Amino acid sequence: MRGLTGKPAILTGGASGIGRAAAIRLVEEGCIVGIFDLNETGASETVRLCSNGPGKALPYSVDIADYDQIREAVSTFESTAGPTALLANIAGWDQALNFLDTTVDFWDKVIRINLYGPLNLHHIVVRGMAERGFGRVVNVSSDAGRVGSSGESVYSACKGGIIAFTKTLARELARRGVTLNVLCPGPTDTPLLASIAHATPKLTEALARAIPMGRLGKPDDYAGLIAFLLSDDAAFITGQTISVSGGLTMS
Numbered sequence: 001m002r003g004l005t006g007k008p009a010i011l012t013g014g015a016s017g018i019g020r021a022a023a024i025r026l027v028e029e030g031c032i033v034g035i036f037d038l039n040e041t042g043a044s045e046t047v048r049l050c051s052n053g054p055g056k057a058l059p060y061s062v063d064i065a066d067y068d069q070i071r072e073a074v075s076t077f078e079s080t081a082g083p084t085a086l087l088a089n090i091a092g093w094d095q096a097l098n099f100l101d102t103t104v105d106f107w108d109k110v111i112r113i114n115l116y117g118p119l120n121l122h123h124i125v126v127r128g129m130a131e132r133g134f135g136r137v138v139n140v141s142s143d144a145g146r147v148g149s150s151g152e153s154v155y156s157a158c159k160g161g162i163i164a165f166t167k168t169l170a171r172e173l174a175r176r177g178v179t180l181n182v183l184c185p186g187p188t189d190t191p192l193l194a195s196i197a198h199a200t201p202k203l204t205e206a207l208a209r210a211i212p213m214g215r216l217g218k219p220d221d222y223a224g225l226i227a228f229l230l231s232d233d234a235a236f237i238t239g240q241t242i243s244v245s246g247g248l249t250m251s
Helices: 017-028 040-049 067-081 104-132 153-176 191-197 203-210 220-230
Strands: 008-012 032-037 056-061 086-089 135-140 178-185 241-244
Touching: 008 017, 008 067, 008 104, 017 032, 017 040, 017 056, 017 086, 017 220, 032 040, 032 067, 040 056, 056 067, 067 104, 086 104, 086 220, 104 135, 104 153, 104 178, 135 153, 135 220, 153 178, 153 241, 178 220, 220 241
Parallel strands: 008 032, 008 086, 032 056, 086 135, 135 178, 178 241
Antiparallel strands: none
């Protein structure tokens, strides 16, 4: 894809799942990818898997809910790779619970990771993009934020918020050279889904039956679209929400 070779990119959640697949793809496209993740072991494994690409990946142990940690990690990454041109917010966390069974502490954890995390990244990274007059952002939300998902009330609220936030920022920054778009995965075979399905063993089978294509999504199903939205091929696309769900949800 055009315009990715040599571009410094920050990607959250690259230690596994969709984040790992996206990091590998971006390195294949020639990007210099800073992987921000609390899971140091997983991030290092992703870097190893990226070792044959024309680009390269660099791991950073970062709690995306901690503003100061992000600011320090961004500074370290940019001192090595140069000013960040691309940002992919992919990290997320949830636990399946009916809302009336949740606690305020649970809300705080879900919100800090799924909403405050991306807000922190935007406030630090996108500021520099706007000042330089160029940047591309992909925020991975969820179809739970578009149509709801039983047992994921607070998570759905965060993901819906990310959609609205991205559209708003896309309007604010359209004339400053920064594009922002949202990818909404449907049910996907990732560690996050596995942790949720543990409490409901038949959940994954039921989801697969409900999807018109007859299977759950795989991390590789999203990596190409993430790379596309970060590339110059998508230069005139901003403020859009794209569902990738095997036909489970349709607009």
